[in-house]
């Protein structure tokens with residue numbers, strides 16, 4: 001899906017399917033209740049959340065729904081350097097407090113943008129070691145309270161088991177890109193070596209690897 005000339009129909013189907021894959025395996029409900037919601041309650045009205053590498057925007061849509069159920073109404077911004085992701089995300093129905101930008105975290109940090117919470121899902125494994133360090137630096141510039149970068153943990157059992165989920169998604173890149181993503185993902189030890197001071201590594205079921213920073 002990262003190829004500029006990849007099949008457009010399969011790409012759109014992949015953004016659509018991220019929603020179901022993420023709701024099955026990404027663990028954002030736990031991250032929301034444990035880390036995101038307490039910050040939203042502390043900041044109160046006007047809280048802001050940035051999702052870096054938001055793809056089709058499904059993680060922010062889910063967070064917006066949970067926040068709304070909790071009586072919270074933060075502003076959500078999804079950003080992705082791939083204009084095809086942003087075009088898809090903007091076409092999907094969403095609440096008024098959610099918008100999408102085609103930009104990198106570095107560009108937003110340089111422009112002086114600030115958010116209470118900066119997060120990403122399934123972006124770390126797209127990055128080189130140097131880019132992970134740069135994303136951490138941009139995150140601590142951008143975030144006033146909390147940053148969470150959630151990803152897959154590389155493990156042979158994750159690779160062996162993923163076809164049980166990915167095989168359900170026809171005519172999208174979910175299966176092949178999912179397997180490639182697992183092969184590219186970090187182990188906890190690798191991410192611990194890369195994480196700048198002040199960042200914590202947390203693992204979670206199933207094969208999740210989360211990089212967290214609190215101001």
Ligand SMILES: C[S@@+](CC[C@H](N)C(=O)[O-])C[C@H]1O[C@@H](n2cnc3c(N)ncnc32)[C@H](O)[C@@H]1O
Pocket residue numbers: 018019022052053054055056057058059080081082085104105120121122123126127131
């Ligand atoms: C596997 S998709 C995940 C999309 C979305 N976060 C989700 O979980 O559904 C990875 C996304 O990261 C984006 N991406 C790749 N390199 C990036 C970078 N250096 N900074 C920010 N986003 C990046 C891609 O364009 C793509 O939309």
